[in-house]
Amino acid sequence: MAIDAQLIEALGSTKVLVGDAIPDDRRHDYWFLSHLHEHQGRHAPKPACVVRPTSVEDVVATVNTCRDAGVPLIPFGLGSGVCGGVIGHPDHVLLDMSSMNKVRDIDATNLLASFDAGYNGLEAENKVAEQGLTIGHWPQSISVSSVGGWVATRASGQFSTGYGNIEDIIYSIEAVMPDGSVINAGKAPRAAAGPDLRHLLLGSEGTMGIITGVTFSLRRAAEKQSCTAFFAITMVDGFEAQREIIQSGWEPVVMRQYDAQEARRVAGDHFREGLSLVIMVHEGPSEKVDAEIEEITKIAEGFGLESAPSEIVTRWLEHRNHVPSWGELLDKNLIVDTVEISAPWTKVNQIYETAVASLKEGPSNLIGSAHSSHVYRSGINLYFTFVAQTEKPDEMADIYTDNWQRVLTATAKNGGGIAHHHGIGRVRKDYLVNDLGETGVATLRK
């Protein structure tokens, strides 16, 4: 029996979409290259069928059916991935988790909130906000990504410098394993009960099991939020100020530095030619926020940074998730993407300069720039942006790949980590060995 027929037998016909009933947007995620291919008429195929589960039992039945039939099963959240983790294949089954989208529990005493994996991120945040709480995880994709996808990709939010990345926010993960058993990883506030099984699933991008439910460790909404901004004469000055702030024990929830190129867009009318821009958001108990702002201002001034209007930051907060769609850019033959990496403090400037210089050497490139968006005691991330344009549409895919290669090669050669928070997917697959080594890749494969 064909796999779609088997799944209809197992789950009923309403939960299995076949043929024309499969929506076009279940053929790939939000990877630029998939959208370029579509734009140029190279359409990704539809999967053999799409399963829309509404319960853990449905997922178990799907896993068992596909495993027994030897058919690959691809989990799909809300499709906001930007690394090409999902591309349709006519012999594969796509498991559309967006149909598992219920709030399970919100516990304001233990600060825990549980959701089905397919629940929308912004709706989850809004749901806990009703009780004065916050998940504190604000990826740019928050309105179009699922809470399960956050876990599957090891996502970071814009407030990560204060509130941590998804691995610091997750409390427990429910998943269906390849043998059809259900795991509940994470039971207590903290455990030394063998290796932490949540980390088998965090970043697994669908390879280790199907994430069906997640529980987050929440925070109370901050008593106070304030913003600060500073201009820096060089990126190095900005990096050093950021390092001093974080290593002194302060924790602005947001701390970003835009290079002179990007500062033009972010600072708007307040832009100052040639200067980079550091912006911060401070949250917490009122007294802590006040003490933090007083002290980080002294630190910043010590590195020659000059105060900038805080309205730059409030404007950023308002507009931070507005980005042009790939369609608008593709209509102009623009090749655009962002590439996030991470680096120790001693390597970051070398990576920044090497990668930006390399991007600027790209024959069709208009823009090569970067900002930092997540800060750690041991280092920082960089978020590169490239924009290229060509009158030869058939070169666009190669130009795209060439720009990724420029950034990741500069990063790996200069001692950085090739993936900060978007994950691996297809775009970074060949570079993974730079981070994990041969033994690491072999271990994952096993």
Next chain:
Amino acid sequence: MAIDAQLIEALGSTKVLVGDAIPDDRRHDYWFLSHLHEHQGRHAPKPACVVRPTSVEDVVATVNTCRDAGVPLIPFGLGSGVCGGVIGHPDHVLLDMSSMNKVRDIDATNLLASFDAGYNGLEAENKVAEQGLTIGHWPQSISVSSVGGWVATRASGQFSTGYGNIEDIIYSIEAVMPDGSVINAGKAPRAAAGPDLRHLLLGSEGTMGIITGVTFSLRRAAEKQSCTAFFAITMVDGFEAQREIIQSGWEPVVMRQYDAQEARRVAGDHFREGLSLVIMVHEGPSEKVDAEIEEITKIAEGFGLESAPSEIVTRWLEHRNHVPSWGELLDKNLIVDTVEISAPWTKVNQIYETAVASLKEGPSNLIGSAHSSHVYRSGINLYFTFVAQTEKPDEMADIYTDNWQRVLTATAKNGGGIAHHHGIGRVRKDYLVNDLGETGVATLRK
């Protein structure tokens, strides 16, 4: 060829101890039950031989030799484990990592310090302190435990409420895998490059690979340290104050609550009958510490807590790692141990009361008490202490096991996690399924 002869061939005779050359203290760790057996003349056997490697290559050769011969290989740090992870067996090889004990690198810019796995914990802390830095990991065993052992057991330090547990402090782990390959897990300040392979090794207690080197993400020594203490009328008042403090966004690096029984010992002359005792240490930039103390004092008073002399805390800081040896206690026929568990806020008091009541019902029991020592947004840990005494030495082992059973059953039945930070070893092996579930245990086994 016998395994010891094979290892001598592979590593040379100076690195392989056999027969009488094997020290007695390489037969077991610091588990109470092992010491009881020794005390009563039931001596643990020596292993087939003891390998003392001085390089990663030595460990690779040992792993390959033992694997090919089908002989179990048991890694041993400094022997401070308290769960019976290591017990000698005449057919097993013990890998004594205490011979791998070099400082590899201290990087004061990126706040990273790398050590061989067998390096002594307190020496590591002292080494980075020379440069004004701290690992910030202060287990009670710090002077007798190895940095690799911290990772293998998923240890916690006394300052974990502010500085995190070992998984928050580790930057990278070097290990020799069962196939003899060397893994370096953790390259960047943060990565979304597949599942975090460090977590295969954290808490693995020797089952996944041999940890040979560790790199920690350091902190600068705090600018200011201050202490506060409060009496609480009931444990529940204390828990609620602790919950309010942590959920309000304050982070005292130490926050502990002793029940009325234990407060007697900790408060000394300041003891007040029937009251529990909350102690805190505050560290960080001076302004942050001052703001924290002002606000947490208000919070504590709001829950009816009364300020206590801070010298209680400074005395605790001085004496916190002084504990009687098992030998002194065994000489008096005392059966003593501590059991650490963790629990969500809504479960902790029920667990506390149930477990202490059960300990007090133990027929030979003198003391059943508890304190908390690590605080999280979602909950807290409890550290139970039991003391029993008997005139029938042959009942001591059973009394010991019965007391563990009392605490872990009360914990599991009331929704807690059965292991906070000492690990599993032999003492918790049969309880592991309570935390991980059948699927979790099966996943680890695979």
